[in-house]
Amino acid sequence: MNVMLKVLKYDVRDLVRSRWLLGYAAFFAVITDALVRFGGSSEKALLSLVSITLFIVPLVALVFGTVYLYNAREFTELLLAHPVNRRQLFGGLYLGLTLPLALAFVLGVAVPLLLEGLDDAGQRVPFVMLLVAGAALTAIFTAVAFLIATRTEDRLKGLGVAIAAWLAAAVVYDGLVLVAVLVFGDYPLERPMLVAMFLNPLDLARVLLLLQFDASALLGYTGAVFRQFFTGISGTLVSLAALAAWIAAPIVLGVRAFQRKDF
Amino acid sequence: MIEARGLTKQFGALPVLRGVDLAVAPGRVTAIIGPNGAGKTTFLKMILGLTRPGGGTLLFDGHPVNGDCRYRARIGYMPQLARFPENLTGRELIAMVRDLRGAANPLDDDLIAALALEPQLDKRLRTLSGGTRQKINAVLAVLFRPDLLILDEPTAGLDPVASSVLKDKILALRGRGVTCLITSHVLSELEELADDVVFLLDGRVRFAGAVAELKRTTRQVTIERAVAEMMRRGAEEAA
Numbered sequence: 001m002n003v004m005l006k007v008l009k010y011d012v013r014d015l016v017r018s019r020w021l022l023g024y025a026a027f028f029a030v031i032t033d034a035l036v037r038f039g040g041s042s043e044k045a046l047l048s049l050v051s052i053t054l055f056i057v058p059l060v061a062l063v064f065g066t067v068y069l070y071n072a073r074e075f076t077e078l079l080l081a082h083p084v085n086r087r088q089l090f091g092g093l094y095l096g097l098t099l100p101l102a103l104a105f106v107l108g109v110a111v112p113l114l115l116e117g118l119d120d121a122g123q124r125v126p127f128v129m130l131l132v133a134g135a136a137l138t139a140i141f142t143a144v145a146f147l148i149a150t151r152t153e154d155r156l157k158g159l160g161v162a163i164a165a166w167l168a169a170a171v172v173y174d175g176l177v178l179v180a181v182l183v184f185g186d187y188p189l190e191r192p193m194l195v196a197m198f199l200n201p202l203d204l205a206r207v208l209l210l211l212q213f214d215a216s217a218l219l220g221y222t223g224a225v226f227r228q229f230f231t232g233i234s235g236t237l238v239s240l241a242a243l244a245a246w247i248a249a250p251i252v253l254g255v256r257a258f259q260r261k262d263f
Numbered sequence: 264m265i266e267a268r269g270l271t272k273q274f275g276a277l278p279v280l281r282g283v284d285l286a287v288a289p290g291r292v293t294a295i296i297g298p299n300g301a302g303k304t305t306f307l308k309m310i311l312g313l314t315r316p317g318g319g320t321l322l323f324d325g326h327p328v329n330g331d332c333r334y335r336a337r338i339g340y341m342p343q344l345a346r347f348p349e350n351l352t353g354r355e356l357i358a359m360v361r362d363l364r365g366a367a368n369p370l371d372d373d374l375i376a377a378l379a380l381e382p383q384l385d386k387r388l389r390t391l392s393g394g395t396r397q398k399i400n401a402v403l404a405v406l407f408r409p410d411l412l413i414l415d416e417p418t419a420g421l422d423p424v425a426s427s428v429l430k431d432k433i434l435a436l437r438g439r440g441v442t443c444l445i446t447s448h449v450l451s452e453l454e455e456l457a458d459d460v461v462f463l464l465d466g467r468v469r470f471a472g473a474v475a476e477l478k479r480t481t482r483q484v485t486i487e488r489a490v491a492e493m494m495r496r497g498a499e500e501a502a
Contacts, residue, residue, distance in 0.1 A: 003363060006359070006362045006363050007359075007363070009362075010348070010351065010355065010359040010362075011348070013350075013351065013355065014348035014349070014350045014351050015350070017350035017387075018349075018350055071346070072348070073346075074342065074344050074345070074346040075346055075347055075348060077308075077313055077342060078340070078342055078347075078400075078403070079360075079363065080311070080312070080313055081311045081313065081335060081338065081340035081342070081413075082335055082336075082360060082363055082364055083332045083333050083334075083335040083336040083364065084332060084335075084363055085332055086332075260315075262274070262308075262313070262314040262315060263308060263313040263314060
């Protein structure tokens with residue numbers, strides 16, 4: 001068994017005993033349960049969950065990820081004093097946080113929904129997509145958090161950058177897109193908007209999820225454009241591939257920063 | 264065992280090491296001393312490969328310290344601060360490091376008994392006091408029978424009993440030919456441990472040699488007074 005899997009094994013054991021992680025899973029369980037009970041249909045519950053997931057998952061992954069790596073700083077140094085390869089240690093630390101976080105989200109959402117049962121079989125795909133997108137967002141933003149924490153020596157500054165990254169992706173970005181649409185409304189904007197969507201993983205995840213529902217009104221400008229370009233299953237596949245690229249990019253950058261870092 | 268030639272390091276605009284030339288003899292206890300910010304910890308971290316040299320060369324047993332991590336199988340390290348995954352137990356932590364090492368050779372876990380750690384090993388690490396965690400650090404440092412033992416302020420945070428147990432252990436290991444590098448602010452405790460002294464000041468080696476020689480050149484009877492004398496002379500030269 002290599003170093004990455006060993007670190008992963010003990011990290012997971014550490015984290016599943018953490019109250020934070022339990023609280024995170026419980027949060028989604030309670031919200032999901034309430035939405036299913038009081039929302040009437042499971043389709044409505046799923047749609048509400050999309051918004052909550054897009055909002056909460058990146059925030060928690062970013063904040064939890066940076067704090068986690070900073071707290072593990074001394075322990076990381078201790079492990080690196082042993083014959084341990086840096087790249088594998090980074091991989092172990094990353095998966096050791098990402099997998100439990102993603103699992104907490106998946107269980108928190110899936111268990112109440114499955115207990116109540118989906119209204120009809122047509123919702124199976126949106127349901128699975130919600131879980132996939134939530135897990136992918138966890139993987140993306142944990143990797144971004146690790147990148148930030150590796151490159152920023154000062155903990156407070158690192159946390160600030162993480163929150164700024166969340167604000168940029170979740171709030172500011174949409175605003176900028178809207179402004180761009182207003183200012184350049186006289187020009188053909190389809191292609192720039194399509195590019196803009198791929199540049200923000202949150203936007204990408206939103207479009208991927210809303211493509212699964214009959215809710216075009218919620219797609220927004222970029223999503224509407226996207227639907228023109230990619231119809232049917234191709235849209236789903238393209239956005240899933242783009243999400244995978246979004247997971248890989250910060251991991252690659254993070255590993256590089258970790259390998260060059262002076263502890 | 265360790266040879267440094269013209270070792271430099273800069274953090275941003277701040278030079279920490281400004282050309283360190285040093286040879287650490289095998290089988291001896293070498294104390295690295297110097298005021299805060301003199302570069303002691305940076306030097307130790309370079310030996311461990313935690314920090315990369317800005318310039319110069321660093322040899323471990325004749326081989327340059329570079330990206331390859333295998334040489335660290337021969338090193339035991341006890342850092343200044345002990346922070347571990349909070350929800351693991353001491354026993355799990357030791358098992359984890361052992362797993363990572365893939366260590367097959369018989370372990371040296373005498374310290375667990377000597378430090379009376381056994382009853383603490385099944386508690387979560389979060390609940391242990393700083394001193395107890397530091398004891399676990401000491402256990403981990405000697406566990407794999409290292410050829411080189413690096414201790415950064417080992418007795419800070421340890422009670423007198425634990426601290427003397429650790430010192431006995433260091434002396435016993437030296438008897439078996441283990442090389443030790445120690446930094447400490449408590450110069451009096453180095454008195455009974457150190458064979459050689461390296462005095463770092465402003466990122467340079469100010470003195471390197473046997474304890475007896477240090478005392479002779481400064482005409483003092485204790486390491487503490489000898490170092491004080493040396494710093495005074497340094498200040499005079501600078502003035």
